[in-house]
Amino acid sequence: MRKTSVTSYDVAKAAGVSQSAVSRAFSPGASIAEKTRQRVLDAARELGYQPNAIARSMSTARQEPSQKSGMVGIVVTRLEDPFFAHAIANFSRHLQARGWHMLLFTVDSSAEVDEALNSLMQYRIDGVIILSAILSDHMAQVCRAQGTPVMLYNRDTKGLEVSAVGIANHEGGRLAADILLEAGHERIAFVGGDAGDETSREREAGFVQRLAEAGLTPFQRESGDYTFVSGREAGLRLFARHGRPDAVFCASDVMALGILHAARFDLGLRVPLDFSLIGFDDIPAAAWPGHQLTTIRQPIRRMIREAVSILAEAMEAPGEPPHTRLFPGTLILRDTVRGMGTASLSPDGQ
Amino acid sequence: MRKTSVTSYDVAKAAGVSQSAVSRAFSPGASIAEKTRQRVLDAARELGYQPNAIARSMSTARQEPSQKSGMVGIVVTRLEDPFFAHAIANFSRHLQARGWHMLLFTVDSSAEVDEALNSLMQYRIDGVIILSAILSDHMAQVCRAQGTPVMLYNRDTKGLEVSAVGIANHEGGRLAADILLEAGHERIAFVGGDAGDETSREREAGFVQRLAEAGLTPFQRESGDYTFVSGREAGLRLFARHGRPDAVFCASDVMALGILHAARFDLGLRVPLDFSLIGFDDIPAAAWPGHQLTTIRQPIRRMIREAVSILAEAMEAPGEPPHTRLFPGTLILRDTVRGMGTASLSPDGQ
DNA sequence: CTGAAAGCGCTTACAG
């Protein structure tokens, strides 16, 4: 009655060889005569046989220090955010190119990461990448005990025994302050995430530090949740009263675009005439002709290549200590900072 | 030497029961005394035991008509596109809520779908969702033979024995023409994908049909690849010569925004004064204050809920025939069509 | 309610 799928035994019978031979025919580098291999492959094609990855994974559990599934877990928040969508798209291509599959888990906050990890680890993933969230100390130890390497993307390790790839947030914040200071601004506001958001805090810290060196303190501070709408609302609050800022550093492009649209279209302000604006990330929409947002670019492609490569190494050499790599952000001068326009440092506008 | 992970045998020993009992303790509805169950669960927590989903999947292969892995395959092109990023985010939440995991595979074109499916099926996925792409006739039969239900999202089944959820493209195209005609336009251009793109073709067909009923033919036709940049370039071509269109229907919001930015910021044209523009999809950026793009909305949330629900049914009742469900698009009137502005049919702007 | 045992579909020493 069962819709029996074709197994290596069926192929073996059809090809007139043992089941072991079938297995070897599908294992690169296994010792098998080319003639036998061809015979098996032909029979397999005939029957529509595909090796069962689940069963293979079971078998390898016997030899390997830990069971290999061929799957890498990905834990992500806010997949709809263009920054993350791009990251996932890139991760996916790199991982696939190296022969891994992606088991995706979306969470609403860092609080759910441990649970997600637990769920993912039941599938004996070979490694896991966590985007913009952090796991608990306990969970990090569990992963370590299981031999599952962890890669934090866009987040600091905080001393955990895990790998990480990220952007130099503190320096990025300084860079933003640099350019605003150089443009002669003195009433500089900051817009970031909430108090619990580490990335935003680091960017703010660098920003505030650089301001302090120039004898200034932030003129105003607003926060949002990294959506366009929350940026727009922050923008409205920023300019609601008298004594407005003459410049704004926003820790995320998505929110910066919210501020830009609020300023221009809700309030009728001119940017950069009425105030300068600088974002962070360099998402595609930052380069749109109507935006031309000056921002700090994250070298996403390189970062992701590096993250995958570090993780790959860790998955191959279980014992090795974790690696962390921080990339510097680069200033992309476009048209939203007074007196420092147009001369884009990037040739493309993508 | 192997970093032996803890198995049900370890828990059994610790709890002083048989391995079967451990298994039962983790199987909802299995016949086991509550006291035994608690003892097992305690021991499991103590040892950090988590059942091995891979092994579980192997076992079920014995009883079920086909092996259940708890994973649903997702095949997607252009993950970086906001329309797809949103779709994936939604799929992920619904699938997770029902206890499934998502095995994600990205492809560059429909040509790679069969290969992706082959790769995914080696993991004995319980079902698969293909976004905006189609599988071959042969592959559809393979899936059928394996008892793996297939859901096409945003694509027609073309007579294949698979399920599908999509938007009524033809009617959407008619709707777009309706509004442009009503606004009094006569030189109406169309911008879509290339000739091989079915979605675009259907929207165009409905659009052209409605135009014909009014005694008109499309004034001009340009195509792009669904990126902002390609929309911008199409916009440039649209207005490069004399005898310009006075309205444009673009089969995708992302491209429509490219046209909008090209018109306003590269060419200095006014929308909707110089020409009217209507898009398709209603992506978030369409509602940004500076855009206010009139468009045809896809009810993504409902569509995805329906897709998951149809797929879930198919995964539970293998024999059942596939289902197809088409949703109507709704006109979202914003500010890019002459004389029909501002009165948004949607209360929110999200 | 419980335990011993078979079996899911593979991989890989082991012995020719």
Next chain:
DNA sequence: CTGAAAGCGCTTACAG
């Protein structure tokens, strides 16, 4: 180069 056999970690009839 090849085949017989053990074993990966579970689930679930089967027989108490």
